[in-house]
Amino acid sequence: MRVIRGKLTQRDVALGTGLSQKTLSALETGASQGVEFGTIAKLCDYLKCTPNDLFVLESETAYATPSSNSLKKADEIIARGLKRAMQEPEQTPEEIWSEFDALRERMRTQAQEAEQRAQRNQPNA
Numbered sequence: 001m002r003v004i005r006g007k008l009t010q011r012d013v014a015l016g017t018g019l020s021q022k023t024l025s026a027l028e029t030g031a032s033q034g035v036e037f038g039t040i041a042k043l044c045d046y047l048k049c050t051p052n053d054l055f056v057l058e059s060e061t062a063y064a065t066p067s068s069n070s071l072k073k074a075d076e077i078i079a080r081g082l083k084r085a086m087q088e089p090e091q092t093p094e095e096i097w098s099e100f101d102a103l104r105e106r107m108r109t110q111a112q113e114a115e116q117r118a119q120r121n122q123p124n125a
Helices: 011-018 022-031 038-045 066-087 092-119
Strands: none
Touching: 011 022, 011 038, 022 038
16 A cells, blocks of 8 residues: 555654554555554544455465464464453444444544644744
């Protein structure tokens, strides 16, 4: 997406989103263990894209066989997540996207307010 949006550097994206360059590098190289919803929203807002544009499914052959310990931990994490999800009230896809859009709008507003504060605090040259 950085290339599609005008050959942006990681530094450009970091400055535009408030995310660290280290975080962006970890996400791009696949070294990240996960990604927060807020991070996705910041990237989508800055890059003017949807979450689908940010994720690419790789071939299963690109991965090593997980250890039995890793599989056990994954099962535990999935079970906890499923239990938590089942306790939440049911939502339609429209409600989920509405929440996502509302979060993006709040973040956009906060970024604009922060930029305005920074501009007001800059000494006139």
